[in-house]
Amino acid sequence: MVIPIFMLILSGILDFGFALYNRMTVINAAREGARVAAMVSDPSKIETAATDAAKSAAAQAGLTLSGVGVTCSDKTGTIVCSDAVTGDFVSVKANYSYHTFFPLAFGTAFDLSSTVEMVLDSIGAT
Secondary structure (H helix, E strand, C coil): CHHHHHHHHHHHHHHHHHHHHHHHHHHHHHHHHHHHHHHCCCHHHHHHHHHHHHHHHHHHCCCCCCEEEEEEECCCCEECHHHCCCCCEEEEEEEEEEECCCHHHHCCEEEEEEEEEEECCCCCCC
């Protein structure tokens, strides 16, 4: 009589643990993408560098991101990343859909996302 309740609690703990690990991985992937983008010296390569870095960071942990969005902005609003200069901002949003192990008990999937914004540091540096 106790074993089914114990197994349900144990499965919930395991599923929560894996979801938390995946959430931390998504946060790290967005942070890594923003960090790389902030250090790129050629503004035309910001989006590609950020996307590649975020996907690579997630892949090292065994995740495939469902999407990576890169936007640039200055003090007045959103701009095209190729027009960015030192002091503007780059924002990287990483998305992942976490599928639970026990969909009948906890639902089928949760969308995990993280957005990190950093200041562009070295545009035009050699």
